[in-house]
Amino acid sequence: MAGQDSLLRKYLVVAAVVTAYWVISISLVFINKYLLSSQDVKLDAPFFVTWFQCVVTVLFLFLIDGFSRLFPRLFAFSPMKIDKKISREVLPLSVVFVLMISMNNLCLQYVGVSFYYIGRSLTTVFNVIMSYLILREYTSVKAIICCIVIIVGFAMGVDQESVTGSLSIPGVVFGVLASLFTSLNAIYTKKVLPSVDQNIWKLTLYNNFNAVFLFLPLMLFNGEFARIPVFPKVLDPYFWGLMMLGGLFGLGIGYVTGLQIQVTSPLTHNISGTAKAAAQTVVAVMWYHEFKTALWWISNAVVLIGSGLYTWVRGREMKEQHERTPGPQYELLPTTARGERSQKDSDSEATSSV
Structure with missing residues (x-):
């Protein structure tokens, strides 16, 4: 009876975590869509919206750190501090990170939420290409066939979006670029993780801290500093509440992604x-x-x-590889939302939301 209760609790935990992941991830996309292109908001400042979410992420990481210091027995969290040397080491990744989330949000600004997944669906394809060009990692024929299926689906989606009259060429271009930079983000993350002692939360802190400064010239170049002071809703609590909520969900997606991997598997x-x-x-x-x-x-x-077949094929291949050569094996996996990237270790799992 105790075993059945334990199994039931495990299933309930898994169900709760998966539900939280779905709710936060989907909500984040809809919130960002509202902030970026809603007729109610009418704020043409995509870099400012993303910059603010990075600021919120940094502030809340320090807030969580302070809470854990005050109540160490109740809450354990990795100490958060900014080291200039580490910040410089993470900077190349941060540049890719800024380009990734900028392209993600620009894609979302121009396309509908229904097309957003299709628009960014080439991430897996770019993962394969960039892994070969940068890491010299080869991909099996089966996995390449899965990538071809994804490309066919993407092309069909673009064609049918034009049929319905809702095709946005800039949105498609930004979606392809978002896929490219998301794959590069995964590869550079793999290289930079040793600089932060393999700690995903520290990497999130440094990435967002650097991004706060990297977004400033983009905001200046896009003329957003002139638009924000005259924005009609600049004093609207509802607008700023959604901005804050977007930042919190951007941080929260990293936690629930890692939690979902922990209670299930990559x-x-x-x-x-x-x-x-x-x-x-x-x-x-x-x-x-x-x-x-x-x-x-x-x-x-x-x-x-x-995408599902690619995940299954690569999972099988990595399991076989691990059985042949025990030791840490890593896999670049598809991304969603604001830039989730999961990275598999055969003995432990880590994940990053950026």
């Missing part, structure tokens, strides 16, 4: 992410009362199937 996490993307697409179509053709839905299914 493979299950990516299957959950793929299913979440499908649910997000359906919710967006219903929420915005959009009409989509049958081929449009098929294109989404093709991308989801290709």
